[in-house]
Every structure is written in C-alpha cells, then in structure tokens.
Amino acid sequence: MTLQQAKPPLPSADKRWKLVNATMRRNGYAGHALIETLHSVQDAFGFLDEISLRFVAASLDLPLSKVFGVATFYHIFMLKPKGRHTCVVCTGTACYIKGAGELLDGIQARYEVAPGETTQDDRLSVLSARCVGACGLAPAAVLDGDVLGKQTSDTLIAKLEELD
Amino acid sequence: MHLEDLAEKAAEFRAEEAGIQREVRVCVAASCQSSGSLAVMEALEDACGDGKGTCRVKGVGCMGLCSAGPLVSIADKDCSLDESVLYRDVTPADAPEIMGSVCGSPVERLRCPTDQPFFARQHKIVLENSGFIDPDSFKGYVAVGGYAGMVRALSEMTPADVLREVTTSGLRGRGGGGYPTGLKWSTVAKMPAGQKYVICNADEGDPGAFMDRAVLESDPHRVLEGMAIAAYAVGANKGYIYVRAEYPLAVERLQTAIRKAKRAGFLGSKVADTQFSFEVEIRLGAGAFVCGEETALMASIEGLRGQPRPRPPYPAESGLWGCPTLINNVETFANIAPIVREGGDWFASIGTERSKGTKVFALAGKIRNTGLIEVPMGTSLRDIIEIIGGGIPDGKAFKAVQTGGPSGGCIPEAHLDIPVDYDSLKTLGTMMGSGGMIVMDETSSMVDVARYFMEFCMTESCGKCIPCRTGTWQMHGLLDAIAKAQGTHADLALLEELCEVVQATSLCGLGQTAPNPVLSTLRYFRDEYEEKLQRAEL
Numbered sequence: 001m002t003l004q005q006a007k008p009p010l011p012s013a014d015k016r017w018k019l020v021n022a023t024m025r026r027n028g029y030a031g032h033a034l035i036e037t038l039h040s041v042q043d044a045f046g047f048l049d050e051i052s053l054r055f056v057a058a059s060l061d062l063p064l065s066k067v068f069g070v071a072t073f074y075h076i077f078m079l080k081p082k083g084r085h086t087c088v089v090c091t092g093t094a095c096y097i098k099g100a101g102e103l104l105d106g107i108q109a110r111y112e113v114a115p116g117e118t119t120q121d122d123r124l125s126v127l128s129a130r131c132v133g134a135c136g137l138a139p140a141a142v143l144d145g146d147v148l149g150k151q152t153s154d155t156l157i158a159k160l161e162e163l164d
Numbered sequence: 165m166h167l168e169d170l171a172e173k174a175a176e177f178r179a180e181e182a183g184i185q186r187e188v189r190v191c192v193a194a195s196c197q198s199s200g201s202l203a204v205m206e207a208l209e210d211a212c213g214d215g216k217g218t219c220r221v222k223g224v225g226c227m228g229l230c231s232a233g234p235l236v237s238i239a240d241k242d243c244s245l246d247e248s249v250l251y252r253d254v255t256p257a258d259a260p261e262i263m264g265s266v267c268g269s270p271v272e273r274l275r276c277p278t279d280q281p282f283f284a285r286q287h288k289i290v291l292e293n294s295g296f297i298d299p300d301s302f303k304g305y306v307a308v309g310g311y312a313g314m315v316r317a318l319s320e321m322t323p324a325d326v327l328r329e330v331t332t333s334g335l336r337g338r339g340g341g342g343y344p345t346g347l348k349w350s351t352v353a354k355m356p357a358g359q360k361y362v363i364c365n366a367d368e369g370d371p372g373a374f375m376d377r378a379v380l381e382s383d384p385h386r387v388l389e390g391m392a393i394a395a396y397a398v399g400a401n402k403g404y405i406y407v408r409a410e411y412p413l414a415v416e417r418l419q420t421a422i423r424k425a426k427r428a429g430f431l432g433s434k435v436a437d438t439q440f441s442f443e444v445e446i447r448l449g450a451g452a453f454v455c456g457e458e459t460a461l462m463a464s465i466e467g468l469r470g471q472p473r474p475r476p477p478y479p480a481e482s483g484l485w486g487c488p489t490l491i492n493n494v495e496t497f498a499n500i501a502p503i504v505r506e507g508g509d510w511f512a513s514i515g516t517e518r519s520k521g522t523k524v525f526a527l528a529g530k531i532r533n534t535g536l537i538e539v540p541m542g543t544s545l546r547d548i549i550e551i552i553g554g555g556i557p558d559g560k561a562f563k564a565v566q567t568g569g570p571s572g573g574c575i576p577e578a579h580l581d582i583p584v585d586y587d588s589l590k591t592l593g594t595m596m597g598s599g600g601m602i603v604m605d606e607t608s609s610m611v612d613v614a615r616y617f618m619e620f621c622m623t624e625s626c627g628k629c630i631p632c633r634t635g636t637w638q639m640h641g642l643l644d645a646i647a648k649a650q651g652t653h654a655d656l657a658l659l660e661e662l663c664e665v666v667q668a669t670s671l672c673g674l675g676q677t678a679p680n681p682v683l684s685t686l687r688y689f690r691d692e693y694e695e696k697l698q699r700a701e702l
Binding site: 031034076094131132 | 194195197198199230231233368369370371372373374377409410411447448449450451452453464465466467468469470526528529530534535566569600602604608613616617620624626
C-alpha cells in the first residue's frame with residue numbers, strides 16, 4: 001500500500017487556484033488527470049508558470065520533470081504570458097494554398113513579430129495554428145477567440161489596428 | 165426498453181411540436197458561426213415575434229456549403245434540405261424580409277438553388293440529420309429515429325448479432341487506415357471478459373479536414389449511440405472521446421449531449437432499462453498531431469506525452485492501461501447506428517466492391533464550392549471536383565488535388581477519372597486519409613507543397629524514433645534548398661533515398677507516411693523539381 005502524501009497548500013489566495021484544485025479533485029488526484037489539470041491552469045491564468053507546474057506536480061504526486069515534459073510536448077500549453085490580444089493565423093493546407101503566408105508576412109512587416117512572439121508593448125501575441133477547421137473560409141485567423149474568414153493581409157492588419 | 169417504447173417516446177416528442185408547421189433553420193456549426201450566423205439567428209428570432217405562432221427559428225448543424233455561409237433554410241417541419249428554400253450569405257438586416265417570406269414567395273436575391281449538383285449528387289448517411297435537427301436537443305434526435313439502433317441492439321440482438329451485422333456491412337475504418345471495422349470489433353470481443361474500453365478518436369489533426377468536427381457539432385448523439393453499440397458488442401463499459409482542444413464548440417455540444425443522454429437513461433448505468441452500462445468521458449487533446457495515432461492517443465489519455473509505441477501488441481489486445489481497447493474514428497461510429505437500424509446488407513449495397521457505404525469529404529482550397537459533401541464510395545474525383553465542387557474559380561486551370569493530409573499525396577488531372585475508394589487511391593501513391601481534399605490550381609508550386617507538408621511533419625514529429633525525428637529535418641532542408649532554386653541533382657538523389665529510409669524504418673504512421681507528399685509530387689510533377697534544379701545550375 002502506498003502512503004498518500006498530504007496535498008500541498010494553494011500557492012496563493014488567488015481564487016483561480018480553487019478552479020484548478022476542483023479539476024484535480026474531480027479526477028481523484030490521479031496522475032492521468034495531468035493534461036486536464038494543465039488545461040484548467042491555462043484557462044484560469046492564461047499560461048503555465050513555474051509556481052503552477054510545481055503545484056500541479058506536488059498535488060498529483062508526479063515528478064516535476066514529467067509535468068514539465070508534458071507541458072512542453074503539447075503545443076497548446078504556453079510557458080510565457082501572452083499579450084493583451086492574441087491573433088492566431090491558421091497555416092493549415094487550405095489556408096496555406098490561399099495565402100496564409102502573406103498574412104504572416106504582413107503582420108511581420110507591420111509589427112515585427114513572428115509566430116510565437118509578442119510585441120514589445122505587450123499589445124499583441126501572434127501565433128500560428130495547424131488548422132482551426134475553418135477551411136471553407138480560408139485563409140482564416142482567430143483574433144481573441146473570434147474566427148475571421150477570407151482575410152487578406154490588408155483586412156487583417158486593419159482589424160489589428162483597431163485593437164486598443 | 166423495446167423499440168415500441170422508443171417509437172412511443174419519439175411520437176410523444178413530435179406531438180409536443182404539433183403546432184409548428186414551418187421551420188427557419190439557421191446553421192450554427194463553427195464555419196457559419198464564424199461568418200456571423202448567431203447574429204442572424206437572433207435577428208430572425210426578433211422578427212419572428214413571441215414564438216407562439218406556427219413557425220419557429222431553429223439552430224441546426226452544418227448544411228455543407230460552408231463558403232456561402234451563413235446559411236438559412238426554410239421548410240415544412242418534416243422536409244429535408246433538398247426540399248427547402250435555401251438562402252446564402254444572410255445578414256441580420258435580411259431577417260425581416262426572410263421572415264415575411266416564410267409562407268409566401270421566396271426572397272430571390274438571397275436564394276441558393278438546392279437542385280444544383282452540390283446538393284443533388286450527395287448521398288447522406290453520416291450527415292442525414294445534419295442541417296436538419298438541433299444538435300443540442302436530445303428530443304430532436306429521438307424524434308427523427310435516434311437511438312433506435314442502440315435500443316434494437318440492446319433489446320433484440322446479442323453482441324454476436326451486432327458483430328455479424330457490422331462485419332456484413334463491410335464498413336472500413338474512416339480515420340484513414342481503412343481497417344475492416346467488423347474484424348477490429350471481433351478481436352476486442354474475443355478477448356477474455358474484464359475491463360475493456362471504447363475510444364472515439366476525434367483528434368482530427370489533418371490540416372484541411374473538418375468532417376469530424378462537423379459531425380460532432382451537428383449530430384453529437386449519433387456518435388454516442390455508435391459508441392454505445394460498439395461497447396455492447398465488445399463487452400466494454402467505459403468510453404473516452406478524445407477531442408482536439410481547438411474544437412471548443414464540438415466539445416461543448418458533446419458535453420451537452422452526454423449530459424442529456426445520461427439524464428434520459430440512454431447512457432450511464434442500466435442503459436435503456438437493460439443490464440448494460442456505459443459511461444462516456446471527454447478527454448481534451450492539447451495540440452499534438454501525432455496524438456491521432458492510436459497508441460499515442462492512448463498515452464495522451466493516460467496523461468503522458470503523446471508518443472506512440474511499437475505494435476504489436478495492438479490496442480485490441482493491450483490498449484488503454486493495458487486493457488483491450490476498441491478505437492475508432494468519429495465517422496466510423498457515426499455509421500454504426502444506421503447499420504444496426506437498417507441492416508448490414510443495406511449498407512453493403514452502397515459503394516464499391518471493397519469499400520462500402522459513403523464517405524464524407526471536406527472540399528477546400530481553389531474550388532468554387534468549399535464545404536462538406538457525402539458521396540457513395542466509388543464516385544470519381546472528376547465528379548467530386550468539377551460537378552459537385554463546381555470546378556476551379558477565376559478561370560484558372562486545375563493542377564492537382566491533395567488527399568490524405570500530410571500522409572497522403574497529390575493526384576494530377578490524368579487520374580481524375582478513377583473511382584474513389586481506399587484501394588484505388590493507394591495505387592495512385594496517396595491515401596483516403598480522413599477525407600480532406602484540397603484542390604490546387606496552376607499557381608501552386610508542387611515543390612512548395614511538398615516542403616509545406618515536410619515542415620509540418622518535421623515540427624509534429626514526437627521525437628521518439630530517429631528516422632522520423634532527424635529524417636524529416638534533413639528532408640525539409642533538402643526540399644527548402646530545391647524550392648529556393650539552390651539544390652543540386654545530388655540533393656534530389658539524397659532526398660529520394662531518405663524518403664525510402666524514413667518510410668521503411670519509422671516507428672509509427674507519422675514517420676512512415678511523411679515521405680508520401682514528396683514521393684507523389686516527384687511521381688507526377690518531377691518536371692517542376694527538375695526546373696528548379698536547372699535554375700540552380702545557371
């Protein structure tokens with residue numbers, strides 16, 4: 001019989017930790033709930049920092065190395081905070097054929113950021129996605145959760161300029 | 165519960181809506197939502213008034229022609245899409261005019277003819293309810309005959325009977341491999357009784373493919389029904405649906421469907437008042453293409469890095485947590501309920517000799533009608549592209565169609581007349597894949613396309629085996645040089661050699677098929693590579 005370790009205290013009084021804890025409790029603190037838990041950390045905080053990785057590792061009784069390994073293996077998990085706005089440019093095949101490269105080039109030329117980077121003023125993070133499944137509307141981008149279909153470099157940049 | 169009881173329930177649900185005669189159906193699947201269909205629906209509801217009349221506004225699943233969204237159809241309550249008046253590119257401002265026309269003459273300026281080949285040439289089994297029922301409504305699904313397959317299996321058939329029907333149907337795995345579904349199920353069923361699992365693979369990672377997404381968003385109960393029948397046939401009591409996190413709407417609709425089916429006693433313990441129990445849980449992917457490979461997917465459900473392992477043992481013998489596991493794709497499960505309902509012989513009468521039934525394809529790229537279609541196996545590529553798809557826009561010439569995603573290949577004009585099935589595509593050096601079809605016109609460079617897919621495989625390689633990890637990196641470097649007109653004939657020879665090595669020695673499907681886009685473009689468009697090499701020599 002393995003001795004159950006005491007669960008670590010929440011890292012801070014931030015209420016969002018309770019959401020994370022709820023996910024782990026729902027899964028009985030089982031190690032296989034790791035990916036679910038990381039999703040809930042990212043949903044609550046926007047990214048995964050060292051404090052959260054350590055907390056999750058201790059709570060699920062997993063080596064920190066394994067938690068870090070999983071967090072870095074999957075593309076969706078971010079280890080750095082994002083900017084105030086996020087623009088995801090789809091680079092799926094249909095979007096590629098219809099000019100996703102031009103969208104990225106346009107953004108690069110205007111804001112000097114490549115996919116995966118954030119502007120100096122923390123205003124905009126640019127990401128690329130493998131396929132957002134909006135192939136009928138190619139080329140597509142997702143701006144703060146809203147899918148923008150049939151974009152050109154000019155229309156997309158006009159949208160980005162409108163952001164605060 | 166018996167079929168008569170279910171029929172009674174369905175009649176009861178239909179009676180609740182007896183007062184409604186006409187329906188205004190708005191597509192609320194992801195693609196039309198991106199074009200603003202929710203605002204259109206709201207405007208239509210406002211224009212509809214208090215909703216106590218004989219007409220109602222209803223959100224429905226995908227109607228197929230995504231490029232013309234938001235789509236709205238108006239029909240008598242029991243009429244299908246073909247018999248409805250269909251409007252395209254609808255805006256909220258059009259709402260009053262549309263509502264005013266419900267019982268009168270149609271608004272011609274918005275009309276999209278439903279007798280055009282895009283609609284008329286389709287044969288719908290998987291998508292039969294799509295664009296017709298409200299995906300969030302359990303009652304709506306039962307009212308059109310939903311769960312009849314499951315109730316029939318549980319009340320009138322033994323697991324062996326179900327296996328026989330599925331085997332007779334000739335259904336093959338729709339995820340791309342084309343492995344006979346009946347055989348897979350029988351292998352799991354033959355394993356000694358004990359903990360077994362059923363997994364639905366909804367990690368639709370192929371760029372350019374959105375069939376599974378549309379099925380989950382339009383008719384989620386159908387997938388649950390298929391999984392429950394599978395679990396009954398193989399002796400499992402627990403199921404997982406592994407969905408991409410990139411499909412939030414599909415996840416939401418699945419959650420609603422599971423909750424409602426459970427409350428109605430169609431999932432959970434004692435399903436439909438029988439001794440059979442089946443729990444379903446959703447697991448979210450996290451953006452790794454390799455997780456579409458079955459052993460990697462199971463590792464991911466177990467909370468590990470999604471890395472594949474060698475087979476055998478196959479999941480049917482030792483899968484999730486070492487237990488016998490049945491793993492099928494969304495579209496495969498979506499075919500099960502109709503097969504059990506109508507019989508395996510009925511399904512086997514559709515399609516070609518070795519590929520039965522229909523296939524859903526996602527048409528995208530340089531083609532006039534982009535969207536989802538479902539056609540019988542054996543339909544020719546030319547019919548799909550030129551007639552159903554409406555051909556290439558802007559007066560450009562067709563160059564190639566890409567099927568099978570990063571594991572597939574490009575098919576040139578000369579082979580467009582072959583009937584599409586698993587085996588014919590394989591002889592052309594590509595594969596069925598999950599059903600994405602991307603059309604390219606004369607402006608696309610095939611070397612660039614090969615480089616694009618190699619870049620994809622290179623970044624998506626999980627890193628476990630060396631041929632895939634470093635082979636894709638090397639091949640990408642060579643392709644990049646050739647595409648930039650800096651390559652030599654020696655580079656091309658090395659590239660071809662590497663293709664063979666990576667194909668033969670990689671651990672899983674991702675690496676084994678990574679060279680396919682290169683090999684197929686070399687086979688049909690070698691002149692484009694040669695031309696780049698000549699430019700390098702100048």
